[in-house]
Amino acid sequence: MSHTLGEIAEAIGAELHGEPGHAITGVAALSSARSDQLTFLGNSRWTRHLSATRAGAVILRHNDLGGCPVNALVAGDPYVAYIKAARLLHPEPVAAPGIDARAVVSPRARISATASVGPCAVIGEGAVLEDGVVIGAGCVVGDNARIGRHTRLVANVTICHGVVLGERVLIHPGAVIGADGFGLAREHDRWLKIPQLGGVIVHDDVEIGANTAVDRGALEDTVIEEGVKIDNLVQIGHNTHIGAHTAIAGCAVIAGSVTIGRRCMIGGAAALAGHIEIADDVVITGQSGVPNSIREAGVYSGGIAAVDNRTWLRNMVRFRQLDDMARRIRALEERTPAVGKRKKRASRSGRRTDRRK
């Protein structure tokens, strides 16, 4: 796979300063790119490395053009332009259409002639694979599941019965879509399993990471809207609804019946309690616990970051005394005569505390 700089400039909408016929076969880092490779300068922190590059061409901002010793592609956002070039030069592998002889496909499944089904994949009764679908080795697609055009299950993915995937969805190995939600009711000290009768609807252009689990709904469906990106080892509980273009980083856990807005960013290992709502454009930083709804866009954080163990132990002891410390401050304030300006500050402080209660 090779493209000329002229082709690349046109494809990514950049302005070429150099040899249009120069052939590029791939992308690499600024410091290691060879003369048949393309690189980029995204951040002026790296400008000092520019003069030493041996890349075939560098994508950069107009400001950095002067210092570039090789061909240059000028772009408003060099990183986005680089990504587009990388996608052009390294396209997703195309699987040969057809059903591998060692796949196991129900005679009552409906498989497009342009779909690809790998060895040891199992496709259930009534399942539908649309045009260009790629089912990798070892995947299991349950009865009556529907897989939209050009969706790809990489390998060892499990799609449970009746799950619906949109178009251009990409699901990484070990992910499980549509297992039963964790629905239990207590009766006489035992757990009664609540049948999980809903499904999972995954819209177009969603990506789901390795070993992530998305549960089916109890009665209604679990819904992942278009363009949502989910990292590895994430748990999505039943009946949860995730708004379009939200991104969820690794090991986050979203409990059941949560509604997340559009364009949110949920950090790694964050934990959202059940039955809450998160507004559009909310950013939750890594490992934050979210017990209640968040109604306004913004950045939210929780937890206590690590420090050296001795300091932490000392402050942990104090944390357990916090309520007592607050009472002692109040007692001191009551018995300390305040005068003039100081008095005002103290009472303002008191009001602020009350307001936060």
Added chain:
Amino acid sequence: MSHTLGEIAEAIGAELHGEPGHAITGVAALSSARSDQLTFLGNSRWTRHLSATRAGAVILRHNDLGGCPVNALVAGDPYVAYIKAARLLHPEPVAAPGIDARAVVSPRARISATASVGPCAVIGEGAVLEDGVVIGAGCVVGDNARIGRHTRLVANVTICHGVVLGERVLIHPGAVIGADGFGLAREHDRWLKIPQLGGVIVHDDVEIGANTAVDRGALEDTVIEEGVKIDNLVQIGHNTHIGAHTAIAGCAVIAGSVTIGRRCMIGGAAALAGHIEIADDVVITGQSGVPNSIREAGVYSGGIAAVDNRTWLRNMVRFRQLDDMARRIRALEERTPAVGKRKKRASRSGRRTDRRK
């Protein structure tokens, strides 16, 4: 699958007010149920929706009977009655007995004639599948594992060698039961692997979620007692013992050699340190870290819930000054003459602090 209201009333122990011959084919939510569907009113918050329902029947409390425009089934606990009806109307799919031609079964495995083994499942030497066992597509059952009656592995489940599963156990896709525990000893700056020679014993009526891992014991067994329910992506370390009817929510991590009592509830993403004991009837809320044993029933919590990032940053700085703040309060108390009633309060407060140290 269709049942009359008369049949349903009898099966779930409810009192029918309406047409015994009315046919019901499934369950649905109060707002969307059709005339051939059953719904329930579990919570008086939803009573205002009752008058508009078009369901075939509503399971409800006696108090709500007056406002019900359709057939009603009166039950003491409408939710539990609903679950029983749902299980009656939506039974687990029954797999056809027999070994799929594309399964790989050791000639030295012992498979009941009523067991079902799906395509691309692999059953090892000496493994035993009892009556009514269902092994889904892509599951691997290791040598000498024993699977009890009517236990079901949904798909792509791995049961390692020698693991013993009881009856009516349900294991969701991607779960791994009996991988080696994380047993290491240090010798000259390298890790020496401790052979993991124990097994895993899973008792009857246990449910294990998607991509959950339960490790085998080092010398003795890891034990999951009857009726335990484990959600997705949970880690259970080696030699851990989980008491009957305990429920563990998604992404919780239970380290090795932990003993958990009966009827506990462990919240999502909670983390229990190794070698601790948790009493019966303990509730640990989501994302709590538990470094020490908990000897008494009750609700336990940890962590710092998320707030807006600016407030959090400010309080995080203060958290690191907590020990200093406590010393400054003490210093203020020493130099502030306390009088009368206030003095008593301050000293009581001091005692409380000491007691908590």
Added chain:
Amino acid sequence: MSHTLGEIAEAIGAELHGEPGHAITGVAALSSARSDQLTFLGNSRWTRHLSATRAGAVILRHNDLGGCPVNALVAGDPYVAYIKAARLLHPEPVAAPGIDARAVVSPRARISATASVGPCAVIGEGAVLEDGVVIGAGCVVGDNARIGRHTRLVANVTICHGVVLGERVLIHPGAVIGADGFGLAREHDRWLKIPQLGGVIVHDDVEIGANTAVDRGALEDTVIEEGVKIDNLVQIGHNTHIGAHTAIAGCAVIAGSVTIGRRCMIGGAAALAGHIEIADDVVITGQSGVPNSIREAGVYSGGIAAVDNRTWLRNMVRFRQLDDMARRIRALEERTPAVGKRKKRASRSGRRTDRRK
């Protein structure tokens, strides 16, 4: 498999006090070992159980020799000596060389004659399996992956295209090595996927737990150095580099582009933010969040351990008032006349606070 005490003593470098010809078939706990089993006394807490043991022999320290009623093997570190004996007596199962008839191996893969490929395993084009490699049932090895000598994939493991595994690597079921990293850039409110063109390099003697995910690099490789031990359900982000002999416990999440030193210990459910560096010999305790680099060896901790829910709720309210409490202490200090020694203490305290800011 049986060894005499004489053979065992020589193999583990212990001093035998007893019958050299006594046959041992396995290891067991001190309290349950039979006369053909070996046990150990690692900790003097258990010395009181020594007199009642019915083991064939006990590995112990010289000090405990007097109280031993059976054969004894004296060792400087009884636990390490026990582990070596256990490995001798319970060797890893040896898989028969050869490709199972139900495996699916690309004609363009290169498989050593001494490698073993189990049923329903799938080996891609250009993949290389060196001598003694064991690929368990249901594993998928992607195109052009290289698996070093005596490396074992237990079952249902996914190795993505181009991943390189060293020698004697052990990977437990459900692990996924080399899925795409979570690389996204935002363009007009949508996510643009950054092609993940790097690989994963896993060096010799690494162990990777069940359902763990190690992502491939974006441009460069993700690297796991020799002797690293990773527990279950761990997430390792793209471009991360983990130094030799580091151990990472269950459910830890290491974001992308993290550099971890040698001989570190990362506790269960710990979360490391992206683009940070951790020095050699750092210990991070369980569930700690690490947002910034750690430059010095030592023990680091974060989080708030669980207490009873009422105390926690009270202290959580106070935590949100911390900044206010700190201001009120400062106000009290300003309006409280300090005298003599007390004044000095207060001002020292103030300096300490400032230093910590």
